[in-house]
């Protein structure tokens with residue numbers, strides 16, 4: 001298949017499990033998170049996918065997920081490009097706080113706005129729009145040209161850096177992006193035409209997103 005782009009969010013992290021805002025903090029994967037990464041790699045292998053290059057962020061949970069997937073695919077030595085442009089959104093002052101405690105303090109609606117709105121940043125952190133302003137130029141300069149050359153590309157990143165990408169690929173509005181959650185360890189397989197438009201999209205694993 002030509003023009004293959006697979007996006008995958010890292011498996012469950014230790015802070016996902018503890019329900020803490022994470023952002024640019026760097027916890028590792030839980031056992032469940034590692035299992036989700038293995039499952040992703042296995043599903044990609046079963047579906048016959050192989051890659052020419054993988055991109056990931058500067059954070060361990062995405063790098064570890066990427067490593068496990070490549071191991072499952074039998075491609076442990078694939079070139080991997082790591083860049084902080086693909087990092088999770090910076091959660092600013094919320095980083096390290098418990099999400100339920102934050103709801104009690106600021107209210108359910110305010111916390112949902114910080115987590116899922118397009119252009120309202122959490123205090124001291126990045127909105128999705130801010131995140132997109134670093135993810136998209138990186139995608140357009142470093143990732144998309146390689147996809148369009150026919151290289152098969154895997155991107156292992158984060159809930160919100162991937163929401164920024166999916167928003168553009170799926171042509172979602174600011175209202176639609178509020179409702180989009182990306183599940184951990186569940187590859188999204190895109191086939192793009194030679195201009196970068198989406199020809200097909202499928203989720204290889206159905207998992208509930210939180």
Ligand SMILES: O=C(O)[C@@H](CO)OP(=O)(O)O
Pocket residue numbers: 016020021022023024088089091115159160210
């Ligand atoms: O804490 C975070 O960094 C992210 C991803 O786990 O959380 P949220 O889903 O609230 O954007």
